[in-house]
Amino acid sequence: MHMTDALISPAVGITMCVVSTAAVAYAVKKNVSEKKIPMMGVMGAFIFAAQMIDVAIPGTGSSGHITGGILLAAMIGATPALLSMSAVLIIQCLFFGDGGLLALGCNIFNLGVIPCLIVYPLVFEPLIKKNANPSKITIASIFAVVAGLQLGAFGVVLQTHISGVAELPFSAFAILMQSIHLIIGVAEGIVTAAILCFVLKMRPEVMECISSRETVKHHSKGVIIAFAAIALLGGCVLSQFASSNPDGLEWSIERANVFEK
Amino acid sequence: MIGKIQELSALERLSGGDTYVHRLHPMVKLFATAVFIITVISFGRHAFILLIPYVFFLIFLMILSKTPHLILFKRFLIAFPFCFFAGISNVIFEPAPYGLISFFTIMLRAYLCVMAALLLVSVTPFYEIANSMRRLKIPGIFVSIFEMTYRYISVLLEEVYSMYIAYSLRNAGKKGIRMRDMGSFAGQLLLRSFDRADRVYNAMKCRGYTLDFVPQNRQSFLPKDIVFFIFVCIFCLTFRLIIPFIPTVLLS
Incomplete structure (x- = not known):
């Protein structure tokens, strides 16, 4: 689900970079303690390694892998998870050619900010409430992962559409992306639930979503909603500027046609 | 892998x-x-x-x-x-x-x-990239996370690889991890990573690590x-x- 430089316009890319930078800065401000650095670093590497594990999807003969935003947030907390995910996305972009430098803002937003800062506090935490048990964790994981992937996929559709590089019709592209990610989301939700239930059984004290719920309560929902709103508005407004001046070649094709007539 | x-x-x-x-x-x-x-x-x-x-x-x-x-x-x-x-x-x-x-x-x-x-x-x-990030005033805590993630990717990938080999040897060499085994497979890896992070932090502290790390060899333009x-x-x-x-x- 990585967005690539090839499909975005500079306006969308830069807007999303600004929004994601703000989100990461907010997360950094929340995690000033150096004690957590190795945890976030090693867990970032864990997510990278976990993405390499192929899970056989029953009945299809194919396999997939997890993206891990919700898993990470449940284990180490929302803002540390965002920092780990961002580090992983930067490494994937720089060293593995996944996405691109300017698309990094879009990717951090779709795969980091949405699951960790928006879906986790708004869906996962309320569903677990107090005293977590395996069935609650399973329901919360599936709902949260599906919601996260749906929003993330919609983010990709919206960013592609506003950029206007690809000629994909909005509705068809949206329906395709949402339905594919619904299936992926359910599968990933089940896997996430299985991993969390295993940890709950073995070492419940290490799970952030259980041990210190009071510290992660409602991290200012206003801030969260503001990020989403800024992203949407900024993208729409800037794209108007970007497309009001026709590009050099289009302009010259137009001129050439007039000239021929 | x-x-x-x-x-x-x-x-x-x-x-x-x-x-x-x-x-x-x-x-x-x-x-x-x-x-x-x-x-x-x-x-x-x-x-x-x-x-x-x-x-x-x-x-x-x-x-x-x-x-x-x-x-x-x-x-x-x-x-x-x-x-x-x-x-x-x-x-x-x-x-x-x-x-x-x-x-x-x-x-x-x-x-x-x-x-x-x-x-x-x-x-x-790689260290030059991290140092440039510090010079661009990107908070030290984020750059440290970035550096550690990069360094530990190969360590954890090797760990996943040996677990994977062990699993497929006991699973008649079938491709991929079965969904019902994924919980304990990835869960084990997760707990091991957690413990590793603790050990890493202690080792860093023993060697005098602080967040206000100043990059050396400041190259001028x-x-x-x-x-x-x-x-x-x-x-x-x-x-x-x-x-x-x-x-x-x-x-x-």
């Missing part, structure tokens, strides 16, 4: 080279790459021909830095399917010649942007760095702003 570890070390080996491009100031390389990518993606949907000079420019830099094209190109293929899918829709939904032109333009944009980022890391050692940056800017701007308008001026 072993492939991924080798991919990481391959780029790291390349970045240890000693050519004109390798010796440039890392910040200059970073900003030059940004200028290049923004210029490339600012072109319109049908600008296929106008992008070709940038391909030559990139290849020129690769030759100058003795970077093998094939290693980077293999990595570009990872990003390829999504671009291909989005690009092929242009062929379907746009009238005949334009659809094909915009399809190839998207492919070329993808090629240029991915290769530019990969070239940046294959001519800049040399005239050649400034010349290179100006050259990149002039190249990008010339082919973006001046060359595209010459045909129309001639026509009118």
Whole structure:
């Protein structure tokens, strides 16, 4: 689900970079303690390694892998998870050619900010409430992962559409992306639930979503909603500027046609 | 999985080279790459021909830095399917010649942007990238997380690999992990990573680690760095702003 430089316009890319930078800065401000650095670093590497594990999807003969935003947030907390995910996305972009430098803002937003800062506090935490048990964790994981992937996929559709590089019709592209990610989301939700239930059984004290719920309560929902709103508005407004001046070649094709007539 | 570890070390080996491009100031390389990518993606949907000079420019830099094209190109293929899918829709939904032109333009944009980022890391050692981030006033805590994630990826990939081998030996060599085993498989890895993080933190503390780490060997800008940056800017701007308008001026 990585967005690539090839499909975005500079306006969308830069807007999303600004929004994601703000989100990461907010997360950094929340995690000033150096004690957590190795945890976030090693867990970032864990997510990278976990993405390499192929899970056989029953009945299809194919396999997939997890993206891990919700898993990470449940284990180490929302803002540390965002920092780990961002580090992983930067490494994937720089060293593995996944996405691109300017698309990094879009990717951090779709795969980091949405699951960790928006879906986790708004869906996962309320569903677990107090005293977590395996069935609650399973329901919360599936709902949260599906919601996260749906929003993330919609983010990709919206960013592609506003950029206007690809000629994909909005509705068809949206329906395709949402339905594919619904299936992926359910599968990933089940896997996430299985991993969390295993940890709950073995070492419940290490799970952030259980041990210190009071510290992660409602991290200012206003801030969260503001990020989403800024992203949407900024993208729409800037794209108007970007497309009001026709590009050099289009302009010259137009001129050439007039000239021929 | 072993492939991924080798991919990481391959780029790291390349970045240890000693050519004109390798010796440039890392910040200059970073900003030059940004200028290049923004210029490339600012072109319109049908600008296929106008992008070709940038391909030559990139290849020129690769030759100058003795970077093998094939290693980077293999990595570009990872990003390829999504671009291909989005690009092929242009062929379907746009009238005949334009659809094909915009399809190839998207492919070329993808090629240029991915290769530019990969070239940046294959001519800049990893610690230089991290130090540049610190100099750009990116908070030390984030840069440290970034560095640690990078360092531990190969450690954890090796761990996953040995667990994977052990699992498939007991599973008659079938491909992938069964879904019902995934919980304990990834869960084990998760708990091991947690314990490792604790040990790492203690080891770092024992060696006097603090967050206010000051990067050493502060390299200053040399005239050649400034010349290179100006050259990149002039190249990008010339082919973006001046060359595209010459045909129309001639026509009118």
